[in-house]
Amino acid sequence: MRAFSAGDSxxxxxxxxxxxxxxxxxxxxxxxxxxxxxxxxxxxxLQAFEAAERAMPKLAADEEPVPFKAWVLxxxxxxxxxxxxxxxxxxxxxxxxxxxxxxxxPVPQEALEQAEQAALTRRAVLELPSRQREVFTLRIDAxxxxxxxxxxxxxxxxxxxxxxxxxxxxxxxxxAKLSTPGGAP
Amino acid sequence: MNCEDVELELSGNEPSxxxxxxxxxxxxxxxxxKLLGLAALPPLTQTERMVxxxxxxSTQQLWRAxxxxxxxxxxxxxxxMAAGLGALIASALIxxxxxxSEPLVRTVMVxxxxxxxxxxxxxxxxxxxxxxxxxxxxxxxxxL
Numbered sequence: 001m002r003a004f005s006a007g008d009s010x011x012x013x014x015x016x017x018x019x020x021x022x023x024x025x026x027x028x029x030x031x032x033x034x035x036x037x038x039x040x041x042x043x044x045x046l047q048a049f050e051a052a053e054r055a056m057p058k059l060a061a062d063e064e065p066v067p068f069k070a071w072v073l074x075x076x077x078x079x080x081x082x083x084x085x086x087x088x089x090x091x092x093x094x095x096x097x098x099x100x101x102x103x104x105x106p107v108p109q110e111a112l113e114q115a116e117q118a119a120l121t122r123r124a125v126l127e128l129p130s131r132q133r134e135v136f137t138l139r140i141d142a143x144x145x146x147x148x149x150x151x152x153x154x155x156x157x158x159x160x161x162x163x164x165x166x167x168x169x170x171x172x173x174x175x176a177k178l179s180t181p182g183g184a185p
Numbered sequence: 186m187n188c189e190d191v192e193l194e195l196s197g198n199e200p201s202x203x204x205x206x207x208x209x210x211x212x213x214x215x216x217x218x219k220l221l222g223l224a225a226l227p228p229l230t231q232t233e234r235m236v237x238x239x240x241x242x243s244t245q246q247l248w249r250a251x252x253x254x255x256x257x258x259x260x261x262x263x264x265x266m267a268a269g270l271g272a273l274i275a276s277a278l279i280x281x282x283x284x285x286s287e288p289l290v291r292t293v294m295v296x297x298x299x300x301x302x303x304x305x306x307x308x309x310x311x312x313x314x315x316x317x318x319x320x321x322x323x324x325x326x327x328x329l
Contacts, residue, residue, distance in 0.1 A: 122226070
């Protein structure tokens with residue numbers, strides 16, 4: 001990060017390569033296509049670099065480490081959330097779009113039902129309360145340990161675990177509601 | 186190990202042996218496991234992998250473009266400010282200094298004009314009479 005701040009363009013590329021997959025995995029839940037996910041990832045990095053540039057003098061003076069990964073992930077989660085909010089044409093989850101890219105082969109009834117359930121569950125994830133969704137996606141999509149989820153969101157590890165537990169509980173309820181006839185929107 | 190511990194372990198990559206033993210005999214944790222499996226996104230597709238491969242150079246290009254644009258805007262703004270400042274200084278130097286003279290104040294003697302004395306005592310200026318003459322009802326004799 002300090003090399004990037006000193007104008008080292010190789011450091012810039014290295015920073016992106018180091019975190020791009022994690023960021024991409026977070027935003028693809030909110031995006032409808034690979035291109036949308038790429039745009040969101042790029043915006044997250046650009047905003048994180050801008051924030052880093054602004055904060056560098058103070059962090060350098062205090063000799064504090066630059067929490068770049070936490071910044072870029074937090075920005076990514078917010079961008080994803082805003083993207084869903086702003087997108088009036090939002091009809092299907094990214095996963096439905098990703099699935100649409102796959103070759104359509106004849107599938108047994110059981111697999112179809114499972115795909116439908118998966119779509120319901122993923123939609124329910126997007127409708128979780130903000131903090132629960134942030135914790136859930138950082139844990140499940142980005143695969144971060146709870147300690148890192150907590151530091152990214154600026155909460156305690158215990159708090160992150162509690163949010164995760166509530167998210168799972170709520171998802172179970174929502175999926176049960178959506179799965180029952182007449183419960184689906 | 187209770188259900189909450191198992192839930193936390195199931196959210197990670199590989200649950201411990203202890204967690205798997207609990208899972209085998211707990212319906213609630215089996216439901217949780219199934220739910221987490223359904224909620225997780227599928228692995229990255231070929232298209233997404235390709236997008237990821239080109240991400241670093243394209244983001245770097247965007248960053249440079251953004252910076253160039255920002256520098257251009259800053260340069261433009263400072264040029265405008267310099268031009269404005271120059272114009273201000275030039276106008277102060279070029280404009281001839283105009284002396285504002287004191288206003289001339291003169292005192293003039295004025296005599297009041299003669300007002301003719303009018304005798305109104307004998308004149309009948311009653312409104313009633315006027316209305317009576319034109320045939321309209323008097324405003325004092327009833328509602329209009």
